[in-house]
Amino acid sequence: MGRKFFVGGNWKCNGTTEEVKKIVATLNDGKVPSQDVVEVVVSPPFVFLPLVQSLLRPDFHVAAQNCWVKKGGAFTGEVSAEILVNLGIPWVVVGHSERRALLGESNEFVGDKVAYALSQGLKVIACVGETLEQREAGSTVDIVAAQTRAIAERISDWENVVIAYEPVWAIGTGKVATPSQAQEVHFELRKWLKENVSAEVSESTRIIYGGSVNGANSKELAGQLDLDGFLVGGASLKPEFVDIINSATHLHGDVLLKKLFLLKFEYFYINNNYD
Numbered sequence: 001m002g003r004k005f006f007v008g009g010n011w012k013c014n015g016t017t018e019e020v021k022k023i024v025a026t027l028n029d030g031k032v033p034s035q036d037v038v039e040v041v042v043s044p045p046f047v048f049l050p051l052v053q054s055l056l057r058p059d060f061h062v063a064a065q066n067c068w069v070k071k072g073g074a075f076t077g078e079v080s081a082e083i084l085v086n087l088g089i090p091w092v093v094v095g096h097s098e099r100r101a102l103l104g105e106s107n108e109f110v111g112d113k114v115a116y117a118l119s120q121g122l123k124v125i126a127c128v129g130e131t132l133e134q135r136e137a138g139s140t141v142d143i144v145a146a147q148t149r150a151i152a153e154r155i156s157d158w159e160n161v162v163i164a165y166e167p168v169w170a171i172g173t174g175k176v177a178t179p180s181q182a183q184e185v186h187f188e189l190r191k192w193l194k195e196n197v198s199a200e201v202s203e204s205t206r207i208i209y210g211g212s213v214n215g216a217n218s219k220e221l222a223g224q225l226d227l228d229g230f231l232v233g234g235a236s237l238k239p240e241f242v243d244i245i246n247s248a249t250h251l252h253g254d255v256l257l258k259k260l261f262l263l264k265f266e267y268f269y270i271n272n273n274y275d
């Protein structure tokens, strides 16, 4: 079973009504592959969700950027999963590094939030990623594994989860991870899922990359075997988001070529051994 390419646009805390309308109009005019090939989700600030939802083309969907960790009630300033479901919002981003760093969201808190959002029927984009210090200390894999473990300990069904690997040092810095840096962590995350959850979840869960993705670097990144899409910040507010969505088709050609090459290699290997 293939993992459908996924492109998310995280608009963060940006936009006016006029700007939002303009971005949506650009997306609506964009020529992109069908939703059988690529799943596109945009995530405006809460207050713009209904507007975006009403204007956005039907093959693209919306995500909230956060939700409350448990059932709603007396939590001033929060938006609960129930409210999002009531509004027909299908997706929510959980555990973004900006919230982890600026609002002190711990691995456990993020894990609880993922579990609660799923229990209410939301689909979740769960973010993980290391800081520069952690990378330089050689603990990247341990950090993303601990962040993933806090989720894995709290959920049993991964069908509605997309993992976004977003190295903190690459977010908003223009310093994109190289394709091999990204592939290495995506591979390790998939391996972790295989060893700690199941082979099936490892095979079927989409792991997308975020951090300074743009129209110029998305094609090469999309060609990495364990990279199933993107979570885009700054460039998702610009027309080049359409180019990023279109890198989904590049992936197919690239992976196909790799597979053909491997088949050819096996063929010659076997023939040489049996000749």
Ligand SMILES: O=C(CO)COP(=O)(O)O
Pocket: 010, 096, 166, 170, 171, 172, 173, 174, 210, 211, 212, 213, 231, 232, 233, 234, 235
């Ligand atoms: O944080 C991000 C997406 O969630 C990435 O942001 P940038 O694409 O602006 O680096």
